[in-house]
Amino acid sequence: MNLKEMLHLADRIVFEKTGQHLDDLQEAVLKATLQHDTYKHVAKDFDCSESRVRNAASQLWQILSEELGEDVNKKNFRAAIHRFQVSNVSNFAKDVVVGIGIFNLCGEPRHPPDISNSHNDEKSNPQQTKTLHQDLSEMPELGDFFDRTPELQTLTTWILQQRCRLITLTGISGIGKTSLAVQLVQQIKHEFEYAVWYTLDEFPTLEKCQSNLIQLFFHSEKEDLPPTDQKRLPLIKYLQNHRCLIVLDDVHNLFCSGELAGKYKPESEEYRTLFKQIEKLSHQSCLMLIGWEQPREVTQIKSQNTSIRTLQLKGLDIATAREILRDYGLEESDNSEALIHHYQGNPLWLKSVANLIQDLGGGLTELLPNDTILLPEDLKDVLQQQFDRLSELEKQVISLLAKESQPINRAKLLENDIIPASDLLNALQSLSRRCLIEQQANFYTISPLLRQYLHRNLDGSDALP
Template structure:
């Protein structure tokens, strides 16, 4: 019976039932109320009623009789009877290839899956028109991130999380992970927007792109400057949508603790608050060096908010990369992988640098020094410039210590007031600039070497 409703919708719209439409039809056939369907799908009852009304209109036009929530089951049963009778007629007249019922052709040949047209048909399913991915970068060489991909799939497709932040130091592979994930799950969303947040972006521009995704006929020049009026959340409540915002750190102030909004981006804070508080069926995926401070603070109390911190690649994955570059034996390369934290960008810089140094490159591998090519320094400088003076002071304290130190040792030194020290350590952790093995604080070898060279 559900297959028949999907056929009717596809014949009318060229699209199959989405997740919510499927739930409305199933629930109606099983005698569930709109309230129960909305509760199960975590959305507003009024929105479920609206979806139902649109479906009943499609079925009514297709079948030539009034179809509503109370008679959907009986209408589909009558259609099944008609199909059975038509099938009997087909068997008695082999020349008849198909039976037409109220403007819908139900082929009596063996059914194929809905998205695979019959081989003798010229029909091609139209491409999805609701995925705006023009700003999504191409997927380059992708190394194993099975665990991270499974985590994202669980959070978004099974737990229906509303907002997920992917954080990590520059070059660790956050964006590439998101691209790979999107390629695998995009069919689960009716609408998808990938938005690259650069320094010139504004909330009005972001809002215009989001609204245009849902309503291509909207004149962006008519969108009011005050983003609160249009309430993009209403679109996110009506549709199953995935919004990816890359380079989210560009929303925040430099020379301040992590996640402090620039004044011109306060509208994003308001939108994220709506995402947290209001019922909807969409998901925001935020990618960057930092995350909004309010999200970092509430995620422990809200199961619909998650943070995925990306670490370096496993040694086996990076060793495969080095073998492809023909840089040497795995045993010799392992210390380099450790020094550069399995960071794909950093290791790629080193891999390109070693052959250029000829004999000196071999000495780098043999002696395992921490070498910082200029392009790697430039990459680190961009992130270092965002640190607050307080964070820089803490980092200098750590660099002066030959061994990792615990919190008590830092407090005893008394160079920084305790409350400022706690705030700075927390902010550095959120930026992935600190490591904490066995409750001892330290910098990674690359960051430590960078700070040392910066101060000499």
């Protein structure tokens, strides 16, 4: 096939999936892919940011992956389209006989599938996935999504290949946990009979959460069961009977403020039982928890042979983080890498400081001389929400770390005359679980931004000594 035929075939595949033809940007992405051009060149032609082009490409690869039944990306798009064409050509005669031919040799449409008969097709093909039931109304829309390919691959492997039952996705505020999970759900939701996303500030008690889930399962099953069999089952039974993906966002809302990480609120204590059931009982579903903190029972399990996994999300790499600065019109400079380091490659933090610099009409070199660290008001508000959750013990320990410009040895921390050794070690563990401190071997430190924030809150001064 030539370029025009490949684009036409891709357009038909996208139309069959979404009911919409390729838009100009999507077509430009495919042309660039086939002509070995870069996303940066596409962005220049469309006078838009490179991240917008990457987002459009990511969504397009997802659609094509779902329709072609394989992982499609920029590197293998041409080969995937060729495999799809060969597959259709080899089945051409058979397709014409049964009246469901889709493409002819030139890729022209013959008889598009009748979507209204999809349920009949499922019954005639027992190997096809059952009808998908979704409750994703609380799942945020995918905004700017930056490259997280390794993390997506890790989570996909855990869920689809290793069949993990309970996964926690944790990280400091703004690091991109929810965006990553949204991208993941969009890519793998069709592998499940049920896909559900709930935000836990709406479900403080397990009873309410379970009631919503059971109602979803019950009503979808009710259509296929005789009246005598229509009765509600315990939640775990539905997870055993069906392949389900359940995402619970903002799981930190289940835990107390002013306590060490992971202590349940009294009204949320019953969630502990659910999480233990998910981990211990045999079933075919996956529960993903997203938040600043994770349940203590999850952190206690370290064996790689278990059905539980934890992914602590780190900051973006230098190349990807620079895309954010370019989106805000900040040109490359010697300061950009230091800026990304100070803000830990955190997408929200970088956007906040980049927006401030843009509003002031300055540049990196002008506004950030000598490693100056800016603290925009909106960023201080975000950090305050997370620090408000700390116990008094944790505040004492992190204050000690904030006074050190270099990583400090644990033995030296234990020499302090204020905090007993046992309490200090518990606080270090809790702060680590909250992703507020960094540990390398026996040394602990905090990021330059957090040190600046804590210093100003401790002393009221505006700069580090």
